[in-house]
Amino acid sequence: MEISELKKSAGTWCPHVVKGRGCAIYAERPSSCASFGCGYLHWPMAGDHWFPFKSKMVIVAEDAARMAIHVDPNTPHVWKSEPYYSDLKRWSWHAAQHQFQQIVVAIGRRMVAVLPDKDVDLGRVAEDEVVLTGQLADGSYSAMKFNANDPAIKGLRYGQEYKFKAPRLPG
Numbered sequence: 430m431e432i433s434e435l436k437k438s439a440g441t442w443c444p445h446v447v448k449g450r451g452c453a454i455y456a457e458r459p460s461s462c463a464s465f466g467c468g469y470l471h472w473p474m475a476g477d478h479w480f481p482f483k484s485k486m487v488i489v490a491e492d493a494a495r496m497a498i499h500v501d502p503n504t505p506h507v508w509k510s511e512p513y514y515s516d517l518k519r520w521s522w523h524a525a526q527h528q529f530q531q532i533v534v535a536i537g538r539r540m541v542a543v544l545p546d547k548d549v550d551l552g553r554v555a556e557d558e559v560v561l562t563g564q565l566a567d568g569s570y571s572a573m574k575f576n577a578n579d580p581a582i583k584g585l586r587y588g589q590e591y592k593f594k595a596p597r598l599p600g
């Protein structure tokens with residue numbers, strides 16, 4: 430995951446990790462680390478199989494609008510295996526019904542939006558880009574990345590407007 434205070438980008442090792450011991454600067458770790466809440470521990474929908482050392486994935490509630498599944502880049506396809514993929518699809522249905530949350534898989538900076546009826550591979554999502562998910566007029570779902578300053582998405586945030594009418598969304 431990205432740790433802005435350390436200028437650590439997603440998918441890279443933190444220089445303070447000590448193998449077998451954990452964090453070398455635990456007492457002085459950045460606030461992003463101190464406030465981190467592991468979804469495996471805090472999210473009731475995540476069963477025991479989501480234990481990060483076992484699953485090779487970490488569930489992170491990035492904010493109220495996005496649940497991100499950070500995948501170990503050494504096992505980039507593990508999220509497609511069972512029982513994980515069925516969980517992700519079920520969570521995406523739940524998110525769509527409640528119209529407030531995105532389910533995204535992050536493999537480094539590559540992101541895949543997991544939608545109720547499809548998965549959308551967005552490729553590399555740059556730091557100045559945002560991902561929006563929405564429902565089209567025919568009831569299907571879609572996702573697209575935008576530059577954060579694109580006037581077409583002014584006032585929208587990812588996951589916040591689940592049924593927005595963005596003309597540039599792919600069909």
Ligand code: SF4
Nearest residue numbers: 443445446452458462
């Ligand atoms: S908790 Fe420590 S090892 Fe982990 S990312 Fe933060 S500074 Fe690095």
